[in-house]
Amino acid sequence: MTNLLKNKKISETPFRKEVLSIFTKYNNAIPLSIVEKELREYNRITLYRTIKIFLEKGIIHEIIITGEKSNYAICQEECVTNLHYHQHIHFKCNRCGIVSCVEIGKFPAIILPKYKIEQLEIQATGLCKKCNA
Amino acid sequence: MTNLLKNKKISETPFRKEVLSIFTKYNNAIPLSIVEKELREYNRITLYRTIKIFLEKGIIHEIIITGEKSNYAICQEECVTNLHYHQHIHFKCNRCGIVSCVEIGKFPAIILPKYKIEQLEIQATGLCKKCNA
DNA sequence: TTATTATTGCAACAATGTTGCATAAAATAA
DNA sequence: TTATTTTATGCAACATTGTTGCAATAATAA
Incomplete structure (x- = not known):
């Protein structure tokens, strides 16, 4: 995190x-709001441009759960620019509303005959750890 | 399909x-464009309202692949209104650009300790059957 | 066919996102 | 440190996407 901006050359x-x-x-994903x-105080345009460049440089990644507004979260180290091969799933809690990245032991192998899968994104909704307790 | 509208009571x-x-x-998902x-010829507002009610009534479902515009596809029968428990994954081909629902034999079981998963959505990108041939 | 209910299209608005350009600030070179 | 180059910021203006109230119109039920 120390000098993430310089590391990413911006x-x-x-x-x-x-x-x-x-x-x-x-430590969870958050929407622009x-x-x-x-x-x-902030400038709307500068914020858009900041988000855009953070996305491009792989500083944050975007999480779109169907029916929700975009959420953004800091990328983990394994998140190489433009190639977000997540070893986590994106979870949205239906009770507290928080969207977060949840680490997952072994990522499921999905095999589609004749297809070539390059990236996989898994989204789940339900009850999070806290709300399910 | 015969009288889907009446069946759904609209x-x-x-x-x-x-x-x-x-x-x-x-037979694949398509964007509004x-x-x-x-x-x-069409009225923009009426189209929005039509899409909205089709979504609400479970006639179509929305597919949002990160970084893409929304795509819409006819729901299969098992798609009950408001509870789209897909037995397919959403696939976007990076070559031809087509977004489609791909049936999958057995859906992977994802287990997150202490969480309760209610819905699962799997998105993949890569090369489709045709483009991978 | 008529009465009731739901849909359509217009106008107007709201939210979200983009672009060109002059100014200001940051990074680099001297 | 200062001068030069490069990059970011903020403004104005615009583009896209989506929504709402309301009167007119069309679809369904009686």
Whole structure:
């Protein structure tokens, strides 16, 4: 995390640092609306561009659960730019509403005859650890 | 398919029949832009409302592959309204661009300790049957 | 055929996202 | 450190996507 921006070769500006710190603060995925609330003041356009470049550089990744707004979460180290081969599934809790990346022991092998699968994304909804307790 | 609209208890209008026939014509998922192209003329608002009610009534379902526009496909019979427990995965071909529902023999069992999984959605990208040949 | 109910299309708006360009700030070279 | 180059920011303006109230119209039920 120390100097993630420089590592990814993008300029370190106060705004980008602030947005990054918001993502690091949460350990689950968050929608843009939460980023906006955390920023005391911000420029809409700059925020869009910041999100865009963070996505491009593999700093964050986007999680779209059908019927929900986009959520964003910090990428783990194995997340190479533009090739998000997740070893986790994306989970949305129907009770608390939190979207998170859940590590999974062994990723299921899906075999489709004659197809070539390059990327796999698994999304689940239900009750999270806390809400299921 | 004969009288799907009446079965789902929504009025049968010329426009709805036309939109439905477009979805039936394709045997893969299609984005709104294709529906628009197939309709010689249409009202934007009515189309949105038609898609919305088709989704609500379980006539079509929405497929959102990260980074892509929404695609829509006719629901199979097992698709009960509001509870799309797919026995297929959603596949996007990186070469021809087509999004489709691919039937899968046995759905993988994903177990997350302490979580309760209610719905599972699996998305894959790669090369489809045709493009991989 | 008539009465009731639901759909359509218009106008107007709201939310979300993009682009060109001048200014300001950050990174790099001297 | 300063000067130069490169990149980011903010404004204005626009594009796309989706929504709502309401009057007119069409579909269904009686």
